Amino acid sequence: MSYQNITASLSPADIQEIKAALQTVQSKLPFLVTLSTEERRKMVKMGDKSLAFVNNSAAAAQSNRNILPASFDVEELVKDYQLAIALTEVLISMRQLTEQVDDTLLAVGSEAMSSSLTVYNYVKTASKTTPGLKTLAEQLGERFKAIKGRPTKAASGS
Numbered sequence: 001m002s003y004q005n006i007t008a009s010l011s012p013a014d015i016q017e018i019k020a021a022l023q024t025v026q027s028k029l030p031f032l033v034t035l036s037t038e039e040r041r042k043m044v045k046m047g048d049k050s051l052a053f054v055n056n057s058a059a060a061a062q063s064n065r066n067i068l069p070a071s072f073d074v075e076e077l078v079k080d081y082q083l084a085i086a087l088t089e090v091l092i093s094m095r096q097l098t099e100q101v102d103d104t105l106l107a108v109g110s111e112a113m114s115s116s117l118t119v120y121n122y123v124k125t126a127s128k129t130t131p132g133l134k135t136l137a138e139q140l141g142e143r144f145k146a147i148k149g150r151p152t153k154a155a156s157g158s
Helices: 012-027 037-042 048-063 074-126 134-148
Strands: none
Touching: 048 074, 074 134
């Protein structure tokens, strides 16, 4: 579906229901971890190209337990592989949702900003002839003061 002007709202009750649904998702994943940058850097990575390798290794381990040390946990390897497959499926769905929320936020933010710029321009023009608008025009113009001097984070859309 191509992008069109967004006319929607979320009630406080809707937001609470969405947050509760996300908490439900989190409760179904009590084993999730948070890794430091250093931990992430040091880990052996399993990407898409490695899935077949891990699957074949798990099958080899199950069929040839006698060549592995007794301390090697074949069942844990199989469980880890199965969980990786399941989490990949969940992550794909979550990334799609996150991308849609992010795109919608960008679009609706752009709509709000464009409309606000229109209001600002009308207020600025009207403040020259309409009493009481000068202070409002100056207040709205605060957003753009940094642009005239030097670029700042606020001037780049913050």
